[in-house]
Amino acid sequence: MSAAFEVPAGAALDVPSGVSGAAGWAFFGPQGEVVRVNVSDELDGRWQAAYRAYEHASEEVTRAGSGDRGAAHALALASWDVAVLWREIADTPFLPWWVLAAVHSAAETFEHQSREWNAKANAAVGVRSVSPRRRNGGA
Template sequence: MMVELELVQAWESAYRQYTAMSATVNRFPSVDQRLAWEMAAASAAVASAWRALECDGFHPWWLTAAVRSAAEAFEGQAQDWEERARW
C-alpha cells in the first residue's frame, strides 16, 4: 500500500498554504472578505488533496474512512468560510 508521491506532495503543499492562512487569520480580531475567501480556498485545496488520497488505490476500510472524514471536515470548513466571505 503505497501512496503516490505526487499526491503526498500536493497534500503537503495544500496543508502548508492552509496553515499559513490560518496563522494570518488568527492574527486579526476580525477577518475581512478577502481573507475569508483565501481561507475558504485554502480549506478547499486541503479537502481536494484528501479526496485525491482517498481515491488512490486500495486502502483498508478504516484508512479510507479516516481520509474521507478529513475531506468532509475541510469541505465543511471551506463552506463556512465562503459563507463568511459573502457577508
C-alpha cells in the same frame, strides 16, 4: 496514483511502476495496528503544499480576524484545496475500510470548513445567501 502497504516479513509486495521513493503515510487502526500507505511522491508533495497554504491562511485569519474578507476567502480556498487532495488520497487502491472512512471524514471536514469561511467572506462584504421563498395561496 499508486499505492503499496507495509506487509508482514517474508511477504512479497511489488510497488507499481511510476512510484519511486513513494511517501509513506501511517494510519493507526481501531486495534492500535499501524498500516503504512504509500502515495505517489507527486500526490504527497501536492498535499504537503496545500496543507502549508492552509496553515498560512489559518494564521492570517487569526492575525486579521474573521471579518477580513480576503483572509476568510483565502482560508476557504485553502480548506477546499486540502479537501480535494484528501479525496484524491481516498482513490488510493486497497485502503482498509477504516482508513478510507478517516480520509473521507477529513475531506468532509475541510469541505464544511471551506463553506463556513466562504460564508464569512461573503458576509464581510454584505453578500446574502439566497433561499427560496414560500408562496402563500399559490400566488
